Amino acid sequence: MIFNSLSFAIFLPIVLILYYLSGRRYQNWVLLVAGYSFYGVWDVRFLYLVSLSTVLDFCTGLMIANGRMSISQRVAPTCHLLGFALFFLVPDWHAITFQGMFLESIDWSQLLTPTPLGVNVLVLSAFGTAVAHIAYPYVIKQMQEKARRLFFLRCSLVGQLGMLGVFKYYNFFVAEAENLAKGFGLDVPTMHLDIILPIGISFYTFQTLSYVCDVYWGKMQPVSRLRDFALFASYFPPLVAGPIERASHLIPRILGERRVSFDNICQGGYLILIGLVKKMTIADGLAGSVSSIYDTTGDVGWLDIVCATVAFAIQIYGDFSGYSDIACGVSLWFGIELLKNFDQPYFSLNPSEFWRRWHISLSTWLRDYLYIPLGGNRGSEIMTYRNLVLTMVLGGLWHGAAWNFLLWGGYQGGMLIVHRLFVGSKPKEFVGSLLSRLPRMAFFFVFICYGWLLFRATSFDQINTFTQILFGDFSDMSLQMKIPPFSAFFAILILLSVEVCQFKTQDIHFYARYPSFVHGGIYAFLVVLFIMGLSNDSQQFIYFQF
Amino acid sequence: MTVSNSSISNSESQITASQVLTGRRMLIAGLWAVLYLVLIDISINIFFAMPKSPLVDPGKLQSYFNYGRSVEGKLRKMIGHDKESTAILAYAGWLAENNDQQPPIASSSGHILVAAYGQSFTDQICEALKVLDPRFELRLKDGPAAPLSHSYAFYKADSSHQKADIVVLGILASSLPLMMAPTTATINFEGVAPYTYPLYSLKDGQLSEVDPIIHSLEELRTALMDKPILWNEYLEMLRTKAPTYNKWIFESDWFDYSALARLIRRSIGQKHVHDATARYWNTNGFKNADGLLDIANALITDFVSDVKIRGQIPYVLLIQDKGYKDHLALAFEAQLKHLDVSYLSTHTIAPSTNARNFISDGHFTPEVTMQIARAFRTDILNKLRIDISP
Numbered sequence: 001m002i003f004n005s006l007s008f009a010i011f012l013p014i015v016l017i018l019y020y021l022s023g024r025r026y027q028n029w030v031l032l033v034a035g036y037s038f039y040g041v042w043d044v045r046f047l048y049l050v051s052l053s054t055v056l057d058f059c060t061g062l063m064i065a066n067g068r069m070s071i072s073q074r075v076a077p078t079c080h081l082l083g084f085a086l087f088f089l090v091p092d093w094h095a096i097t098f099q100g101m102f103l104e105s106i107d108w109s110q111l112l113t114p115t116p117l118g119v120n121v122l123v124l125s126a127f128g129t130a131v132a133h134i135a136y137p138y139v140i141k142q143m144q145e146k147a148r149r150l151f152f153l154r155c156s157l158v159g160q161l162g163m164l165g166v167f168k169y170y171n172f173f174v175a176e177a178e179n180l181a182k183g184f185g186l187d188v189p190t191m192h193l194d195i196i197l198p199i200g201i202s203f204y205t206f207q208t209l210s211y212v213c214d215v216y217w218g219k220m221q222p223v224s225r226l227r228d229f230a231l232f233a234s235y236f237p238p239l240v241a242g243p244i245e246r247a248s249h250l251i252p253r254i255l256g257e258r259r260v261s262f263d264n265i266c267q268g269g270y271l272i273l274i275g276l277v278k279k280m281t282i283a284d285g286l287a288g289s290v291s292s293i294y295d296t297t298g299d300v301g302w303l304d305i306v307c308a309t310v311a312f313a314i315q316i317y318g319d320f321s322g323y324s325d326i327a328c329g330v331s332l333w334f335g336i337e338l339l340k341n342f343d344q345p346y347f348s349l350n351p352s353e354f355w356r357r358w359h360i361s362l363s364t365w366l367r368d369y370l371y372i373p374l375g376g377n378r379g380s381e382i383m384t385y386r387n388l389v390l391t392m393v394l395g396g397l398w399h400g401a402a403w404n405f406l407l408w409g410g411y412q413g414g415m416l417i418v419h420r421l422f423v424g425s426k427p428k429e430f431v432g433s434l435l436s437r438l439p440r441m442a443f444f445f446v447f448i449c450y451g452w453l454l455f456r457a458t459s460f461d462q463i464n465t466f467t468q469i470l471f472g473d474f475s476d477m478s479l480q481m482k483i484p485p486f487s488a489f490f491a492i493l494i495l496l497s498v499e500v501c502q503f504k505t506q507d508i509h510f511y512a513r514y515p516s517f518v519h520g521g522i523y524a525f526l527v528v529l530f531i532m533g534l535s536n537d538s539q540q541f542i543y544f545q546f
Numbered sequence: 547m548t549v550s551n552s553s554i555s556n557s558e559s560q561i562t563a564s565q566v567l568t569g570r571r572m573l574i575a576g577l578w579a580v581l582y583l584v585l586i587d588i589s590i591n592i593f594f595a596m597p598k599s600p601l602v603d604p605g606k607l608q609s610y611f612n613y614g615r616s617v618e619g620k621l622r623k624m625i626g627h628d629k630e631s632t633a634i635l636a637y638a639g640w641l642a643e644n645n646d647q648q649p650p651i652a653s654s655s656g657h658i659l660v661a662a663y664g665q666s667f668t669d670q671i672c673e674a675l676k677v678l679d680p681r682f683e684l685r686l687k688d689g690p691a692a693p694l695s696h697s698y699a700f701y702k703a704d705s706s707h708q709k710a711d712i713v714v715l716g717i718l719a720s721s722l723p724l725m726m727a728p729t730t731a732t733i734n735f736e737g738v739a740p741y742t743y744p745l746y747s748l749k750d751g752q753l754s755e756v757d758p759i760i761h762s763l764e765e766l767r768t769a770l771m772d773k774p775i776l777w778n779e780y781l782e783m784l785r786t787k788a789p790t791y792n793k794w795i796f797e798s799d800w801f802d803y804s805a806l807a808r809l810i811r812r813s814i815g816q817k818h819v820h821d822a823t824a825r826y827w828n829t830n831g832f833k834n835a836d837g838l839l840d841i842a843n844a845l846i847t848d849f850v851s852d853v854k855i856r857g858q859i860p861y862v863l864l865i866q867d868k869g870y871k872d873h874l875a876l877a878f879e880a881q882l883k884h885l886d887v888s889y890l891s892t893h894t895i896a897p898s899t900n901a902r903n904f905i906s907d908g909h910f911t912p913e914v915t916m917q918i919a920r921a922f923r924t925d926i927l928n929k930l931r932i933d934i935s936p
Contacts, residue, residue: 263572296900297899516571516578519575520578520580521578523576531809531813
């Protein structure tokens, strides 16, 4: 289920009605079931992975902090995991077919025939939980606190990163190893696994990892009830494409009192509307133009590459920040504020500032859970450079198992090092008007765009060819790129105006300062832009694949 | 459970609710928004209204804000009482009105007579053929974005091909699914062409056809203006026989009067086009949904055998337009080889994944058209065992 779909337009009001009608006691249950439904609609089998991730970090969190779990704290995860395996993996859910959003048929005999995968996973889960229950008395009696804390932290890291590795990176590394072996003339059997990437796995894995790390570092207490932690892990607005929520930020909001004010509703509505415009009118409008150059098998010229790359820079910003805006807006309707993920990134003057403004929830995650533990800038300059590159390369790899993402990460790390070489470790912030920033912004935007070329390229050959044309072949200045629709141009202008206002006021809800008739005009324009964007060919959110 | 305050405060949300925002102000702003929306709607209808005469080409923005008009609404705008109030496009593609109006092409010594049935792509390739080699004499019959069924029906209804040396059937990839309705307008709703053609199906392996009810521009004019019963009969036939029919985009209603509602209908239309196309095609090729490929193969087979019986040479042009890779070849190559008929698939000359092969309206560039025509010419001359040099 994606935010710009009809199914979500039906799903959300139902959840909201149930949420508002429920008392405080049941609201979290509504959100929990909604989260599982939201994720399960995509592929119900992968709810087991969400369950495994939830159970693993719930238990490790408690064991790290307290060193023990009550009976109910041990029974609940067991039931959760086995129940999810039994219900979502054992039946063959392909037996249920849909025509659009409506049920078409159910083949009961197929549905009730246990799938081999489901049975195997159920048996393994039962075995795993049995081992955990048997080992539990030994752990609490025999293990020293320090060893126990480290052991369970490692359990969580191995488990979570292992799942991520298998589903996201296994085929990539196996394929590369096979290619390498073939390069040496070795004939190796193919070890490719026929698995699909669970949607949003990188997002919820990082989210739950932040919880375990924070508990380990003593920054927060563990969650004592599985259902609360399950909601943290499956809270649907940021579930599949962020923002990557921090446990220390989201859990208090899940557990605490919530009040949905009229302001929440209005601000949420604005964020949803502008998010939809960014996604549907701008990003989807530009997608065909970008694709006409990056997915072509024919020759392209200098102007094509420049225009398509700039268009992609706008597309990916519209697509990703649009998703984040909608997630934040929807969440505000439940009275829960999410982390801010974007802050006018293309107004940045240097790579350091860019990473404080682009995908903030990931860059701060990488800073706090990777860069600083690696040593950050506490060692020598060389070590700092190493940490920067390592962090950015792993950040690139987080986006996907492909060489171009690694290259993009390396490029970002390289830019950070060069910037640090020029300005030192404590650069002065630029003080001046937006107009005076403009030349520097434009200069740095060129470097951002080259990064997007690496990111969007479909092969190494394409990177090579495009780079050669960009830097040395100006012979073909014709434009073959598909011209974006009128609505996209119009919406980009409006978005630029909105971004300028937000930048100047440092307030995402800057419009509220204006008189009501201006305020109303902004809403009306956004509605018109949204309606215009409805005609664009709907595209999957780019960051869903990560 | 208590939560430590030592969490990462610098990444905390900065979505700060502006204190000045109050419920009352928001309500007033909402009312202003509604007022603006009404004003915007009226303004678009005034400043971007379609030209009164359908003979005048609308501007890009005028077209943009009118794409979402229903098919019926568009037909009513483009077809007036007389020639002066009827768009030129409305005359194109009618089988009855084009049939045998021109005399059959006569063979003259040294000329190679080519009769071709297709659409603008086929015409352009054939015209390039004549430019390349003046020995070719052409007889072209087409419809805007015409599907195979229209080309086949045109061939059947026309007798001007009888003395041709070569009879060409041009199949356009993007138009193939259009043969599952007796009008292209059930899918091509943004640029409506009103012509109709029979809807073919297979019954016990034999081709059968559904009459399109409206056969000429005059009949359509009558149906729209004077005979609502005929128009309703036409709609009823589409509802029951055409899987790609959608009443929300075809039938006129109040949405036609509001600019913003038209934009909404346009999006519904785009979704419908997407779904209708996906029913018959995906990125791996065409699907045999509703027997599309079976019917198409039957039409090709009948065309080939009919032409061969007359002692003429049948030729099939598989025109792979933008994005369709080699999908027509995948769908029909086996049958064409089995029938031992000459054919040319354009993807071998101009890959449809290369944007440089196409101009902005989707047609091949003149250079590519010439390349295809060159290959086409060589093929024909080899088949006729005629010297390649003109």
